[in-house]
Amino acid sequence: MTKLKTHSGAKKRFKLTASGKIRRGHAMKRHNMRKRPTDMKRDARGMCIMDSCDAKVIKKSFLPYGLS
Known part of the structure; x- marks a missing residue:
């Protein structure tokens, strides 16, 4: 079987x-950050862990060999 490509996005x-x-x-x-409450903007800083059901799709389809 041929190698799979990692999704560039x-x-x-x-x-x-x-x-x-x-x-x-x-x-x-x-965009439109002026409309958002301050606590929402503060909570959205950084990164978060993806849910396992969504992560399964990403790992299988888009990142077949992980990130290197």
Whole structure:
């Protein structure tokens, strides 16, 4: 069977933790920030761990060999 390609958009958007979980950025942070409450903006800093059901799809389809 041929080798699978890593999705180039997924390479830029996701990071793997040492235990193999996937980290992602928070949504709704690109524009219209003046409308968002301060606590929402503060909670959306940094990255968060993706849910296992969504991470399974990302790992299988977009990142077949992980990130290197």
